[in-house]
Amino acid sequence: KAGVTQTPRYLIKTRGQQVTLSCSPISGHRSVSWYQQTPGQGLQFLFEYFSETQRNKGNFPGRFSGRQFSNSRSEMNVSTLELGDSALYLCATKRTGGTDTQYFGPGTRLTVL
């Protein structure tokens, strides 16, 4: 079956703009988590959605937000972009919410100029 898909794969934006990233989970997966990955900070957890509700949240400012649709697809939005937001944004999905195995998408590479 198809894996986790993320669109777009690459994005270039300028400071102050906003961006929306999309994640489509593996069929049957209802939990979607978002991560930011940078060389200096590693993998940082942003938030997790399950059944259209945000269930976990990391330590990121309110400029980072997300949502999940009834088909489990999720979007992540970053408003008022800053240079430090340049990163690889990864989503990972799992079947339910517990200790299920989590699978990653290929990521969206965001560059803020």
Place this chain on the structure above:
Amino acid sequence: GQQLNQSPQSMFIQEGEDVSMNCTSSSIFNTWLWYKQEPGEGPVLLIALYKAGELTSNGRLTAQFGITRKDSFLNISASIPSDVGIYFCAGTTSGTYKYIFGTGTRLKVLA
């Protein structure tokens, strides 16, 4: 954010050598996962562990869920050049729904 202690941070080895890396946590975990990530790509799941003491293999890779439930180990036997990448561990416990990630082990294989 919270992270696991993963060691070593990096390894340079000769092709054909065996590799060992480990992760330790201050918390007890119910699930351990091991991933490999190549540049510009998302992490790919290698092995999943669900029970203390469990030993699971995937080809030349073998991972173990530590008996204390606070650590996990990954071994790669007879390394080859395509093993190059960053290896991450991740753990979670029931009730939190969130995976905690190690800082990664960067592996380079010299032919």
